Amino acid sequence: MSRAGAPPGLDPERLRAYLDRERPGLVAGPLRAELIEGGRSNLTYRIADDAGGCWVVRRPPLGHVLATAHDMRREHRVIGALRGTNVPVPAPLLLCEDEDVLGAPFYVMEFVPGTPYRSARQLAAIGPERTRAVVLHLTDTLVALHAVDPAAVGLADFGRPEGFLERQLRRWGAQLEASRSRELAGIDELHTALATALPASGAPAVVHGDYRLDNVLVGDDDTVRAVLDWEMSTLGDPLTDLGLLMMYSSLTAVPGSPVSTTRDAPGHPSPTEIARRYADRSGRDVSALPWYTAFAYFKLAVILEGIHYRYTLGQTVGTGFDRIGELVPQFVEGGLTTLRTG
Structure with a gap:
């Protein structure tokens, strides 16, 4: 269950506690999260801290059933592999397969500024x-x-x-x-x-x-x-x-x-x-x-x-x-x- 003011599927406090354990010093202060609209399947969130840090979290849709259709390890792996090639991809920072944190596996990657032209x-x-x-x-x-x-x-x-x-x-x-x-x-x-x-x-x-x-x-x-x-x-x-x-x-x-x-x-x-x-x-x-x-x-x-x-x-x-x-x-x-x- 998301806390008041948090988007469905992402609890900023639980995520902050996890990041503090796994990547000490990455975030400063409380995290704010918002759902990024436009995705057809997996959910994408923008998270930010008090020091101006900004990242993106990807997780499967709420109530997902077919794990193979929403494989976070697979997404995390391919963007990691393509880093350093001529294909521009966000830098993957961390993969979490412990469902106790957000209720599903997820990964964190860098936030890349830019426009997704949809029309x-x-x-x-x-x-x-x-x-x-x-x-x-x-x-x-x-x-x-x-x-x-x-x-x-x-x-x-x-x-x-x-x-x-x-x-x-x-x-x-x-x-x-x-x-x-x-x-x-x-x-x-x-x-x-x-x-x-x-x-x-x-x-x-x-x-x-x-x-x-x-x-x-x-x-x-x-x-x-x-x-x-x-x-x-x-x-x-x-x-x-x-x-x-x-x-x-x-x-x-x-x-x-x-x-x-x-x-x-x-x-x-x-x-x-x-x-x-x-x-x-x-x-x-x-x-x-x-x-x-x-x-x-x-x-x-x-x-x-x-x-x-x-x-x-x-x-x-x-x-x-x-x-x-x-x-x-x-x-x-x-x-x-x-x-x-x-």
């Missing part, structure tokens, strides 16, 4: 030239991530690249079956088409799993200062990251939608330019990119259908969830169109 409106405020620079640097940062040698940074056993795409397609197909509550035109057709046209993967890499503009912090110089939210990271086919970025760069904003999109901002590079830049700078073959983009549409359709299903059962509360179901067919059609025209 075209936010980007429009900085103008077309800066918007272009931000998105191109986002692309370059993905190239840097996929250039990391997993073995060289201690991540050789971080995943199983062999059969990665088959397992991914099977996993999301199973997720779809678990969320079926209505007829959804085209989604089985899309799943079958993806399975029929499965591409051969190139050299494996560290895959972020949810790479998009609002999962990074951008500095005042319009460069990516930190890549965040590594909960879906693994070793696998790097074009799954690029396909997801292509999908998000193709979406037109839907009023009231919880899905972030920035494509409509003046100056935003086109998906074609993003793909060309990635290919030129990474040296990877992107000829099968339409499949990966269509797969991204399928994944998001399944995720949104799952949210819709939980909403119909009364298990999801908040604004905007009543419209999620209306969005799913648009993502199904986006995937089918991408495969047909790609």
